[in-house]
Amino acid sequence: QSVLTQPPSVSGAPGQRVTISCTGKNSNVGAGYDVHWFQQLPGSAPKLLIYANTNRPSGVPDRFSASKSGTSASLAISGLHPEDEAIYYCQSYDNTLSGDIVFGGGTKVTVL
């Protein structure tokens, strides 16, 4: 059971927009800790997609965007590409675990 809750899967046709939610509690996301997002392709390490809630590292396409409000955060992919098919994870910190890094359970994005 992951500390942050994500839907197991979402899907969309190429060109469509999908969103992934990441729900936490007052001890983590709601406590003001930043949320980061990662993309993991099969057999690879996670890759940083969004840092500090809304920021894209250089090289990440601008079809990826994210937001945070209260105890939740969300990642949006606008204009789905086939290569966006992957598992996406959110990550934050939790003050009931001495500031440990915590992850969501991951959301599989399928491009139909």
Add this chain to the structure above:
Amino acid sequence: QVQLQQSGPGLVKPSQTLSLTCFISGDSVSNKSAAWNWIRQSPSRGLEWLGRAYYRSKWYNDYAVSVKGRITINPDTSKNQFSLQLNSVTAEDTAVYFCGREATKLGSYYMDVWGKGTTVSVSS
């Protein structure tokens, strides 16, 4: 660019110690703006952060509550690398282990570079 190269055995016997090393190129383990982490991933536990080592005029460690007491993360400045030791392993410690760099920007720390991962099985 910064790269992390992992090494270590893929098979460990129950009750023994799991040892992995992460060699850093393109950065320094003593970088006062970075932290050096170990994370593991298994089907049953998902992504699980294990701990970090970082230098801020002296060395510090943070460890996950789930493994505290069994884990040691040590920097090696002479080889520019850091290591993971996890004692008294059981089958529950079977996972893919990643090393990662936490960098900072906009006052936030985030894992921007990851090693490729090492699959570790705990079995007799």
